[in-house]
Amino acid sequence: MIVVEVDARSPVPPFEQLRAQLAGAIGAGRLAPGERLPTLRQLAADLGLAPNTVGRAYRELEQVGLIVARGRHGTVVADIEVAPPTAAEQRRGVHDAARRYLAEVARLGVSPAEARHAVERLAADT
Numbered sequence: 001m002i003v004v005e006v007d008a009r010s011p012v013p014p015f016e017q018l019r020a021q022l023a024g025a026i027g028a029g030r031l032a033p034g035e036r037l038p039t040l041r042q043l044a045a046d047l048g049l050a051p052n053t054v055g056r057a058y059r060e061l062e063q064v065g066l067i068v069a070r071g072r073h074g075t076v077v078a079d080i081e082v083a084p085p086t087a088a089e090q091r092r093g094v095h096d097a098a099r100r101y102l103a104e105v106a107r108l109g110v111s112p113a114e115a116r117h118a119v120e121r122l123a124a125d126t
Contacts (some may be wrong), residue, residue: 002021002022002025002030002031004018004021004022004025004043004047005017005021005047006018006047006048006049009107010100010103010104011100011103012100012103014047014049014053015053015054015056015057015060016057018043018047018049018053018054018057019056019057019060019061022037022057022061022066022067023061023064023066026061026066026067026077031077032077033076033077033078033079033080034076034077034079035076035077036074036075036076037058037067037074037075037076037077039074039075040054040055040058058075062075065078065080066078066080101115102115
C-alpha cells in the first residue's frame with residue numbers, strides 16, 4: 001500500500017491532497033491495477049479525516065476511471081493503461097504545484113525572490 005499524507009496547514013483541501021497523491025501513485029504505477037485500497041473509514045481513521053473527506057477523493061478518482069468501488073468487495077485500482085499527460089495537463093499540474101509552493105513560501109515568510117533562487121540552485125544540482 002502506498003503511503004499518503006495530508007498536511008492540515010496546506011491551503012489545498014484535504015480531499016484534494018488525497019486525490020492527487022492517489023492519482024499520482026496510480027499514474028506512476030506505485031498502485032497496481034487490482035490493488036485494494038483501504039476502506040473509507042479505515043483511511044479516514046488513519047489520516048485523522050472525516051469519512052466524507054476520503055469519500056469525496058474516492059468518488060472523484062472513480063469518476064475519472066482510476067479506481068472502481070465494488071461495494072462489499074472493496075475499492076480497487078482500475079485496470080487502465082495510463083497515457084502520458086497532455087500538454088494541457090502538464091501546464092495545469094505545474095500551475096497547481098507552483099500555487100501550492102507559493103502558498104508554503106508565504107507561510108514560511110520567505111520572499112518570492114529568495115524562493116526562486118532556492119529553486120534555481122536545486123535545478124542546477126540535478
